[in-house]
Amino acid sequence: MLAPCGLLAATVAQAAVDSPVLLDTLFQDHTVLQRDTAIPVWGQAKPNASLKIAFDGKSTTSRADAKGHWKAMLPALPAGGPYTLSVTAADGSTQTAHDVLVGDVWLCSGQSNMELQVRRTLNLNSEISGANNDRIRMLTVPQTGASEPQDHFAAPVQWKPTTPQNVADFSAACYYFARELQKTVDVPMGLINASLGGSRIEPWISAQALRKVGGYDEALDTLALHAKDPKAAAARWGKIWETWWRKQPQVKQGDEPWKAGATEDGWKAAPSPLINYQEWGVPDLASFTGMLWYRTTVTLTAKQAAQAATLSVGNVDEVDQTWINGTGVGSSSYGGSSRDYPLRHGLLHAGKNLIVINDLNTYQAGGVMGPADTRALRFADGSSVPLDSNGWQYREVPQGMGTPPLAPWLAVSGTTGLYNGMIAPLGHYALRGALWYQGESNTGQGASYRRLLEAYRDDLRARFGAQLPLLIVQLSSYGPAPTHPTESGWADVREAERLVAAEDKHSGLAVAVDIGERYDIHPANKQELGRRLARAARHVVYGESLPPSGPLPVSATRAGDAVEVSFKDVTGKLVAYSSNHPIGFELCGANAGSCHYADADLRDGKVVLHLDTPAAGDMSRVRYCWADSPFCTLYDEAGLPAVPFQLDVTSKH
Structure with a gap:
């Protein structure tokens, strides 16, 4: 789920030595433009310059504003090409993009399962060697967050035709989708991959849309401050974090580990050198994930304390919240910027200074680690004081603390940063549709995921078109198979995704629960996922009458001593794999923990559940395929799995 925020190093057409930069970087050699709609183009010129834009033998004009920004609309065209797009300014300077195609353009976004490259999928040697398709073009957006919406990408981008060399590192889900779709929609395909491993949904949503969701004002206000004054924002976020800590029921009154003079209870010496805490030989930490406190002190002279200084805390896996002398000075996460925190004047003092780090680790190795020389106070005169000289102490955190507030500027877990850095630079590029594969990092917040996904959908449409x-x-499956009914954050997210797709005729769902891998959060069968996404597109986008996914639940009705579950979008008839009876169904009461596995039969195109549990009279809900990694056997004759779901049971009239 984790991925570094590396920047791409591509050479783009507009960077040629003899070419003035008139066109935005999206419009370059090998670009794909959206067919059958007016095509927005834009760029940069001298202030107030007049420009002529030519494409496919037609031309239009534009004038740059006082800052040099210009935009124009090209007339709609059917699929075709290659064409030449050129912009000429009044002073005679010109820029040309060659080999431009017109077809369908798709935005592919999400976290690591959307980012996962073709080279990491099934049958990779054959897939890569056979990838020669000039009519599928690919562009990868540089991975970065930003405190404010950006007009330009953080690094050069390049449209690339599909070749064995180009496809290996591109999004597999995105590529296999387009390859499958092109079998029935025979037009050029343009693919824009804007994804980042480990990312939550909140960073992908604009500030305006998150404010409408509610509950994010404090984080968004702090992010706006961060854009102007990072030091002040760090101190403000430290206070917000501290408020959260004090409110936790497990925390004793007055327990404030970031402060000098706080309780000494529980602090122990950390080993030297600092390594992954799971390897310290401490039984309680051997497989621990969660929060751990670290602290140390450095002694400074008056001269040192008076200088401008930066605190370097080195490698912390994965999220740190750091204080000096009781004031928050920074927070970073994996894949973010270097953990170097400039300090405001007056924060340091002569004598002993306290440095405290709270580390949040959610996956495998964790803690403060790495070479000792990466941890130091560095001063303006070039001198430094190592942080490890006096040794470190650590303290475990009370059980059941949950996740603390995460700094809004963190790329993968903050608020609106990925929208600002990766979506905003796309401007209003004309798209045919968007693909979304995300949710693993939000499985602890299933109850709010539906509202966030709706906000994400509406946000895309505000930027790229009202009916996008x-x-x-x-979500696919991951983790151990269940042996009894249980509550599941993964199932909660799946249900939110089902409901968002069902409420909107311009949305579709691709079921992936049966092609997950129990021991790998990144299932390699992205080819089948691409086929299912393409099928959904054929129905939702292109109006084909075929069912868009597998069997979808319609109702669960009480009928005597049974509950009948009806389905729609069934190709042929319902079938149960490897058994005469489908498995994976549960009957539940109103409360959590009230579910029981239910025996089921297929009868007249319905699934009939038998009320033979001790609490049958209280059964008010049906759940299917409800676990992190469920085992489910209901399909249709097209080989498509039934959609995991939860439904209320109603009475037959």
């Missing part, structure tokens, strides 16, 4: 189709991948 959205194709949602319902």
